[in-house]
Amino acid sequence: MNIxxxxxxxxxxxxxxxxxxxxxxxxxxxxxxxxxxxIGPPGIGKxxxxxxxxxxxxLGLVSYTMTHHTRQSAIxxxxxxxxxxxxKEYTVTAYTMSEIIASVYEQIExxxxxxxxxFLDEINCVSETLMPAMLxxxxxxxxxxxxxxxxxxxxAAGNPASYNRSVREFDTVTLDRVKYMEVDPDLExxxxxxxxxxxxPAVLSFLELxxxxxxxxxAGQRGFVTGRGWEDLSExxxxxxxxxxxxxxxxxxxxxQEKETARAFAFYYRLYEKWNxxxxxxxxxxxxxxxxxxxxxxxxxxxxxxRLCIVWLLLQRIxxxxxxxxxxxxxxxxxxxxxxxxxxxxxxxxxxxxxxxMDGLERRKKGMLVQKDWGLLAPxxxxxxxxxxxAIQSCxxxxxxxxxxxxxxxxxxxxxxxxxxxQKDLKAGxxxxxxxxxxxxxxxxxxxxxxxxxxxxxxxxKAMREELKEEYLKVTAFLNxxxxxxxxxxxxxxxxxxxx
Numbered sequence: 305m306n307i308x309x310x311x312x313x314x315x316x317x318x319x320x321x322x323x324x325x326x327x328x329x330x331x332x333x334x335x336x337x338x339x340x341x342x343i344g345p346p347g348i349g350k351x352x353x354x355x356x357x358x359x360x361x362x363l364g365l366v367s368y369t370m371t372h373h374t375r376q377s378a379i380x381x382x383x384x385x386x387x388x389x390x391x392k393e394y395t396v397t398a399y400t401m402s403e404i405i406a407s408v409y410e411q412i413e414x415x416x417x418x419x420x421x422x423f424l425d426e427i428n429c430v431s432e433t434l435m436p437a438m439l440x441x442x443x444x445x446x447x448x449x450x451x452x453x454x455x456x457x458x459x460a461a462g463n464p465a466s467y468n469r470s471v472r473e474f475d476t477v478t479l480d481r482v483k484y485m486e487v488d489p490d491l492e493x494x495x496x497x498x499x500x501x502x503x504x505p506a507v508l509s510f511l512e513l514x515x516x517x518x519x520x521x522x523a524g525q526r527g528f529v530t531g532r533g534w535e536d537l538s539e540x541x542x543x544x545x546x547x548x549x550x551x552x553x554x555x556x557x558x559x560x561q562e563k564e565t566a567r568a569f570a571f572y573y574r575l576y577e578k579w580n581x582x583x584x585x586x587x588x589x590x591x592x593x594x595x596x597x598x599x600x601x602x603x604x605x606x607x608x609x610x611r612l613c614i615v616w617l618l619l620q621r622i623x624x625x626x627x628x629x630x631x632x633x634x635x636x637x638x639x640x641x642x643x644x645x646x647x648x649x650x651x652x653x654x655x656x657x658x659x660x661x662m663d664g665l666e667r668r669k670k671g672m673l674v675q676k677d678w679g680l681l682a683p684x685x686x687x688x689x690x691x692x693x694x695a696i697q698s699c700x701x702x703x704x705x706x707x708x709x710x711x712x713x714x715x716x717x718x719x720x721x722x723x724x725x726x727q728k729d730l731k732a733g734x735x736x737x738x739x740x741x742x743x744x745x746x747x748x749x750x751x752x753x754x755x756x757x758x759x760x761x762x763x764x765x766k767a768m769r770e771e772l773k774e775e776y777l778k779v780t781a782f783l784n785x786x787x788x789x790x791x792x793x794x795x796x797x798x799x800x801x802x803x804x
Contacts, residue, residue, distance in 0.1 A: 347530025
C-alpha cells in the first residue's frame with residue numbers, strides 16, 4: 305500500500321480501538337487491540353502521517369525513536385522493595401515507571417489527552433538487550449508492571465532489513481499479535497502532500513519530468529534519494545531565494561545523496577532560474593505579457609524541460625493567488641462571525657462593547673493555545689488569528705468615535721470587498737494563464753500539466769469548484785479529471801480539443 309492508504313487505515317484502526325459502547329466499554333477489548341506495525345523504506349512519510357492523524361482526529365501523540373533508548377530508559381530503573389509472602393519478608397526488585405509510559409501520562413495530565421497514539425519509530429532497530437522488553441510491550445502493552453493507559457493506541461514503524469543492517473526480524477509469534485502494514489513509495493500520493501505543503505515548483509516540475517528520480521534507494525548502494533530529501537531541499541531553496549542568497553551546485557548533493565539525481569536536478573534548477581528571470585508570470589496572468597521575452601511564437605520552439613519550467617512558474621503564481629484568496633475569505637468569515645456574536649448581545653457600546661470584545665478575544669486566544677499545545681494549529685491558522693485580533697483591536701479604537709458596532713460592520717464590508725477583488729484577480733489569472741499556455745503551446749502536454757496542476761491543488765481546486773464554476777466546467781470538460789491514467793495519456797496526445 306502507499307502512505308496515504310496506510311494513513312486512512314490507521315485512522316480507521318484508531319477510531320475502532322477508541323470507540324465505546326453505550327455503557328462506556330470499548331467495542332474491541334484492549335487485549336484484542338493489536339498494535340499497528342508499519343514497515344516501509346526510509347523517508348516516505350511514516351512519521352509525518354502520525355502527526356497528521358493526531359491533528360485530524362484531535363488525538364494526543366507521543367513519539368519516540370527507539371534507537372535512542374536503552375533498556376533502562378524504556379523499562380525503568382530497578383529499585384529494591386520489601387515484600388511479605390506467607391508471613392516472611394523478602395527483598396524484591398521492582399522498577400520505576402518507564403520514561404515512555406510516563407510521557408503518555410504527562411500528556412494526559414497536562415493536555416487532557418485521554419485518547420492518543422504512542423508512536424515508536426525504528427522499532428526493529430533497538431538494542432539486543434531491549435528487544436525482549438519491546439516484544440513484551442507489543443504483546444501486552446506493559447513495561448515491567450506499568451501498563452499503557454486505555455484509550456492509547458500503539459503504532460510502531462521500522463525499515464525493511466534490506467535498507468538497514470541493524471534491523472532485527474520479528475518472529476512469527478510477534479507478527480501474529482500485530483496489525484502488519486507494508487508501505488511503498490508513491491510519487492502521486494507524495495505530490496498531493498507536496499502541493500499542500502507548498503514545495504518549490506522546481507522540485508515539483510522536475511519530478512513531473514523525471515518521476516524515476518523521486519525515490520532512489522537500492523540495497524548495497526551508498527547513494528540514495530527520498531521524499532524527505534526533496535522536501536528539505538525545497539525548504540532550503542525557498543528560504544535562500546527569499547533572502548536573495550546564491551544557490552550553489554554543492555547544495556543539491558547535500559540533500560539528494562545520489563550523484564546522477566543531484567546532477568540532473570542541478571541542471572534543471574538552472575533552467576528554472578533562467579526562466580524565472582526572463583519571463584514575468586504576474587504580467588502573463590494579467591494578460592499583459594511582453595512580446596519580447598514571452599513571445600508565444602518563440603516559446604514553443606524550446607526544449608520540453610524549458611517549456612515545463614514556464615508552465616510551473618505560472619502554476620506557482622496561481623497557487624499564491626488562490627492561497628491569498630482563501631485566507632482572505634476565512635478572515636472575512638471570522639470577522640463576520642465575531643461581529644454577529646457582538647450583535648446578539650444587543651445595542652452595546654462604550655465600556656460594555658470593549659469588555660465584550662476583550663472577552664471574545666481572550667476565549668479565541670485560549671482556544672488557539674490549546675490547539676497549539678496539541679499540535680493541531682497550522683501556521684496559516686495562527687497567522688490568521690493574529691490578523692483577526694489586529695482587525696478587532698482596530699475596530700475597538702474606531703468604535704470609541706462612532707456608533708458602537710457600526711465600526712465592526714464597516715470593517716467586515718472592507719474585508720469582503722478585498723475578498724471579492726482577490727476573487728476577480730484569481731479568475732482573471734486562471735483565464736489568462738490557461739489562454740497563454742493554450743495559445744503558446746497548443747492543446748498538448750503543457751496544457752494538460754497546467755490544468756491538472758490547477759485542479760490537484762487544494763486551494764485552486766476549491767476556488768474553481770465553488771467560486772469559478774463556469775471555468776471549472778470548461779476545464780473538466782477538456783481534461784475529464786475523473787478519468788483514469790490511460791484517458792489522461794490520450795488527452796496528452798492532443799486528440800481532444802479544448803474548444804470541442
